[in-house]
Amino acid sequence: MSHRTADPLAESATAQMPDGYAYVELDEAASVGHALLAEECALAIAYNGISHAVMMVSPSALEDFIVGFSLTSAVVGAAKDIYDIQVRRAGEAFSAEVQIASRAFWTLKQQRRSLAGTSGCGLCGVEALEQALPQLDTLSVNPLPPAAHLADLRTRIGEMQKLARQSGALHAALFVDELGEIVLCREDIGRHNALDKLIGALSRESRDARSGFAVVTSRCSLELIHKAVRAGFASLVSLSAPTDLCVRWARRHRLNLIHLPHHSVPRIYSPAPARG
Template sequence: MPRSAAIAVSDSPPSLQGQDAYAYVELDPAAQCGSAMLAEECALAIAYNGIGHGVMMVSPSAVEDFVIGFSLSSAVVNGIEDIYDLRVTRNGDALNAEVQISNRAFWALKQQRRQLAGTSGCGLCGVAALEQALPQLRVLPPSPLPAAEHLHDLRTRIAGAQSLARHSGALHAALFVDQYGEIGLCREDIGRHNALDKLIGALRQQGRSARQGFVVITSRCSLELIHKAVRGEFATLVSLSAPTSLSVRWAREHRLNLIHLPHHSAPRVYSPAR
């Protein structure tokens, strides 16, 4: 019998949130209300033999599979036979994975003493504590929503503004639309977090107020981009891809206006809640 069959794995933790649909109101004269199911995400902290290794944002499904695969693909262990036990527990919006590995693998891990580098996929792989993954952020002052006409043909205008992507593709963009509805700045990067960081830096260097307009991201809207938008003091974040449920909750809690711009329907306002 292979050693993998002997791994003690806890029962999958219950869902972090019920699969409730999230309400939105369309940003157009009709102001139709609706609801949509949104993807879940959570912060997952992994510890080996009691020593914290890193925190990353993941979908809270097949978590045990992820931890085992991560341990193998990151060379924490050489084979599944080095994993003796795996326990996953829940604490609010966070999951904790306690992994017991062989002395051989743990000694090698301590020798490496490496901190995982962030990637364009999760953005939080180098975070060493859940307090950093789920930080305390100041609540923004309330701000009015942008005019609906400022979002008209926005996808087409964004495509025209992405000069680098036209030549190479594979680039995310973060754009600033001013109070007149004009795209004033566009920053591109292979990493969606990097693109937003570039935009925040450009606005600060130019002495422009992030609240006199709104930011648009071409990537999916996950929690770490909400963090950056709040810290960047934006009033409104517009995403071309649907936000995660955790992103909606944090945007509402911190008074960040959050709008999803679907391909073929009116913009959907998820925050503030209606």
Template sequence: MHYATLHYAQTATPGNPGAAVLAEECALAIAYNGLNQAVMMVTPQDLEEFVVGFSLSGGLIEQIDDLRDLRLHGSGNARHAEVQVSPRAFWAIKQQRRQLAGHSGCGLCGVEALQQALPQLAPLQPVALPPDSHFHGLRERIAEAQVLARDSGALHAAAFVDGSGAIALCREDIGRHNALDKLIGALALQRRQARDGFAVVTSRCSLELIHKAVRAGIGTLVSLSAPTSLTVEWARRHNLNLIHLPHRSAPRVYSPAPALPDHNG
């Protein structure tokens, strides 16, 4: 190997601003009423919105009013979120933890984990598909809205397009689930109706994103990458409009299912 041909990247510093800018990452520990729930690796922006969205999209709370207080502590690569929730929500959180603990001897742990991966979700009330005009230049508009990714790349985004077709919110994170959670938290904290627009994710459309969208009451989810057959199945089952926006062709609607041709006419 000719080592002289290798180029070593340097991280940007005040004395070396021309070096590569890297995306930030930190560990965020989340506790509910003093009970440790999770440690997430996140981009340290919009953390309050992330915790709210994580709580709603994960079914830990049913509505924003179940959240009584939220305090963030720490700095650098170690952060803490202390969340106070209603007694009803805290009881439900403890029930979830109890179901997933202590069953490894009889194999029930796998059953419970499968239920967590394929949860029972209430179907959405169907909403109309967005107008075609709302997709014009959408990829380019989202790229302009990604302020953090403009410097570092390596960040996913989740955006909310309002009823007028404008990008009203854009949240970014190293994790695609985190980006959507931040957006869900922002919608909840701003008391915006998710059904009045649609969400766009720049990442692969995994099944977990379908779960989060349905729990958050998002009627339409647009992905910049093609969905899998399972995500399409779940979107149709739960009345979630699922649309893929390819690079150079028209939007493709996967859910609702396309109407069958009428051969009787």
């Protein structure tokens, strides 16, 4: 099996500055800091020229990932069935052309009919980079939530997560209205599912997504940015730090993006801090 990375940048896809992404602390001092964020990219995988999946991954050890994915997804029965891997980079995305044994490819084609709808990772399983990195409308500029509406938010979220208190292992997506009150909470084992539920609840109750802001308790990855922009939220608050790609897309599409750390004041990543 031969492995070739066509673009040397594929081994290090970092697009952020050495000192990380700038943010401004949401308090009276409005101090500006920098933080290094986890990297995220779209990786399109094709077997013997047939597009199979697009995964959102960290851009390191991509060939290791491709081999492991091929094995654990039963695309191949053994690593020896993988003859060649070529990884190329195009902007924020990577593509991998994988050559596999004829018998493995025949089995894969038989399996493809059952793959739709089985993914649990949001973007995992879509078959085109256009779906992983879609064209989105740019939002209108909206004010940030008042700092007071973020006060004790972690505690208040915990009180709203009724299912999680019973079983654990559940993400939540919540909506905070214009008065700073949590009016909706939806929970799910999948972070993207929880946000979809929240968006559906807002629609069914005829609530304006711009009148408040959404909160997600999970890692803030790109598919959540997609959903928030498509739903028309003015602001998205995440309890976990966003990835670098999330910050770039939030800024590009004018989605206010705020990280609420455990023991620090909120950090505004989008809009970008004004340069001093």
